[in-house]
Amino acid sequence: MKKVLSFVLNGHEVSAEIESHKMLLQVLREEFQLTGTKEGCGQGECGACTVLVDGIPVDSCIYPSFEVDGKSVTTIEGLLGEGNVLHPIQAAFVAHGGVQCGFCTPGMIMSSKALLDETPMPTVQEVRNALAGNLCRCTGYVQIVDSVLSAAEKIQAEIKQ
Amino acid sequence: MKRFEYYQPRTLDEAFERMGNLKGAGKYVAGGTDVIVRLKQRALKVDALVSLRGIAGLGDIAHNGALSLGGCALFRDIERNEVIARDFPALHQAVSMLANPQVRNVATIGGNLCNAAPSADCAPPLLVMDAVITLEGPRGKRDVPIESFFKGPGATLVEAPEILTGITIPAITPGTGSAFLKMGRVSQDIAKVNAAALVVMDGEVCLKCRLSAGAVAPVPLRLKACEKLVEGRRIDHDLLEEVALTASREVSPITDVRSTDDYRRHIAGVLAKRALGDALKFSTF
Ligand SMILES: Cc1cc2nc3c(=O)[nH]c(=O)nc-3n(C[C@H](O)[C@H](O)[C@H](O)COP(=O)(O)OP(=O)(O)OC[C@H]3O[C@@H](n4cnc5c(N)ncnc54)[C@H](O)[C@@H]3O)c2cc1C
Ligand code: FES
Ligand code: FES
Numbered sequence: 419m420k421k422v423l424s425f426v427l428n429g430h431e432v433s434a435e436i437e438s439h440k441m442l443l444q445v446l447r448e449e450f451q452l453t454g455t456k457e458g459c460g461q462g463e464c465g466a467c468t469v470l471v472d473g474i475p476v477d478s479c480i481y482p483s484f485e486v487d488g489k490s491v492t493t494i495e496g497l498l499g500e501g502n503v504l505h506p507i508q509a510a511f512v513a514h515g516g517v518q519c520g521f522c523t524p525g526m527i528m529s530s531k532a533l534l535d536e537t538p539m540p541t542v543q544e545v546r547n548a549l550a551g552n553l554c555r556c557t558g559y560v561q562i563v564d565s566v567l568s569a570a571e572k573i574q575a576e577i578k579q
Numbered sequence: 580m581k582r583f584e585y586y587q588p589r590t591l592d593e594a595f596e597r598m599g600n601l602k603g604a605g606k607y608v609a610g611g612t613d614v615i616v617r618l619k620q621r622a623l624k625v626d627a628l629v630s631l632r633g634i635a636g637l638g639d640i641a642h643n644g645a646l647s648l649g650g651c652a653l654f655r656d657i658e659r660n661e662v663i664a665r666d667f668p669a670l671h672q673a674v675s676m677l678a679n680p681q682v683r684n685v686a687t688i689g690g691n692l693c694n695a696a697p698s699a700d701c702a703p704p705l706l707v708m709d710a711v712i713t714l715e716g717p718r719g720k721r722d723v724p725i726e727s728f729f730k731g732p733g734a735t736l737v738e739a740p741e742i743l744t745g746i747t748i749p750a751i752t753p754g755t756g757s758a759f760l761k762m763g764r765v766s767q768d769i770a771k772v773n774a775a776a777l778v779v780m781d782g783e784v785c786l787k788c789r790l791s792a793g794a795v796a797p798v799p800l801r802l803k804a805c806e807k808l809v810e811g812r813r814i815d816h817d818l819l820e821e822v823a824l825t826a827s828r829e830v831s832p833i834t835d836v837r838s839t840d841d842y843r844r845h846i847a848g849v850l851a852k853r854a855l856g857d858a859l860k861f862s863t864f
Contacts, residue, residue, distance in 0.1 A: 437582070439581070439582045461616050461619055462678075463767075474655070477681045480611055480615045481685070482585055485632060529680065548680060550767060
């Protein structure tokens with residue numbers, strides 16, 4: 419069965435005819451060619467496929483596409499500012515070595531975005547809890563936590579200015 | 580993944596009708612963190628999923644002394660609810676340790692119970708709290724105590740096309756404390772063993788004790804021999820050691836990919852003892 423889904427994707431109204439067994443991840447990558455969102459395990463374990471649905475991080479590999487109808491989806495591509503300026507969280511990951519092979523990075527950054535939207539100045543433990551569903555086989559996590567903490571400070575400093 | 584239809588009813592009646600028409604070839608989906616994962620692993624085949632996410636009110640959480648949770652209450656919302664954290668700490672702890680944030684943002688308490696894994700983390704807290712489960716079907720509503728809800732691994736009292744619409748936890752009385760503990764390989768894994776305890780204290784004496792353990796038998800268990808041991812007594816070091824021994828004898832674990840029966844038996848005793856000690860600390864008499 420197929421259905422026309424209409425939703426907001428990275429700030430733009432979109433619609434597309436989608437088959438009922440497709441997960442959001444496939445729709446993003448295949449229908450909209452947004453390949454920033456990665457598939458790791460495909461089973462809700464690793465968080466590589468994390469996107470925000472109405473601002474809340476979910477694993478898009480197990481998120482039924484029909485459920486996004488009428489909702490708002492943000493992927494890593496949606497964080498880029500005007501003139502291709504990196505979002506402060508993206509910039510912090512680059513500056514602090516939070517990226518090695520990069521496969522976990524889009525998911526890490528989406529989880530971090532949701533955390534900082536809810537808790538602008540998190541503790542180390544809050545960062546670790548928020549990223550507990552994002553696995554990284556390269557960095558050992560220390561640089562990732564540093565990246566998020568430093569992004570939090572940057573964002574707060576910019577707001578104050 | 581194999582193809583399947585995906586229906587999104589707006590009311591319970593619509594859901595019952597849809598499920599009835601599928602004649603056993605359909606499954607409900609709430610958060611999908613069990614059912615979709617099993618479809619993707621090809622451990623399950625269906626012609627159609629019937630989503631409960633669009634049915635109004637099923638996700639509600641209400642408190643008027645007793646706590647009412649809708650069948651589709653999200654772990655995300657339970658975890659952030661201050662009354663639950665204060666009055667029902669064992670449930671709060673179980674939910675905030677379960678899986679990971681992305682899973683908790685979509686997974687539901689009803690899904691955890693209906694999936695009926697012996698390791699389901701919500702089962703021990705709800706068992707010690709004497710929760711009542713409400714099931715609704717085309718022929719009406721029935722309430723069942725959680726103690727009789729589980730029938731075996733993956734099996735419950737729910738008869739298709741029934742839906743678990745609510746969970747009610749009785750109000751706590753003064754002197755109540757509860758706690759949940761879980762032992763896993765890594766933090767987001769399902770439990771090798773989990774346990775919950777609830778005590779109602781009158782000063783130093785335990786008036787009421789409830790103990791429960793999961794992943795140590797085909798269904799989550801009440802540890803009734805331990806409960807009997809504790810009620811009417813002061814909870815001291817010696818009694819806690821007795822509880823640990825008794826709990827180890829009351830369980831009947833298996834060996835599987837996660838652990839061995841011996842280890843589970845031992846840890847069930849340790850967790851029962853510690854959960855009881857923690858529940859005592861939470862008690863506010
Ligand atoms: C990475 C990962 C980690 C996990 N870790 C844990 C863990 O630590 N502890 C734990 O206990 N579980 C864990 N789980 C399992 C799972 O997340 C939970 O069991 C969750 O509560 C399932 O809820 P759901 O809403 O996603 O259920 P679904 O997958 O939507 O449904 C599960 C089953 O229940 C049925 N169902 C759902 N809701 C109802 C209802 N209201 N009425 C009737 N039938 C219904 C469905 O038909 C299906 O058979 C984990 C899963 C993943 C992917
Ligand atoms: S790809 Fe979705 S959680 Fe691993
Ligand atoms: S940078 Fe390689 S998996 Fe995280």
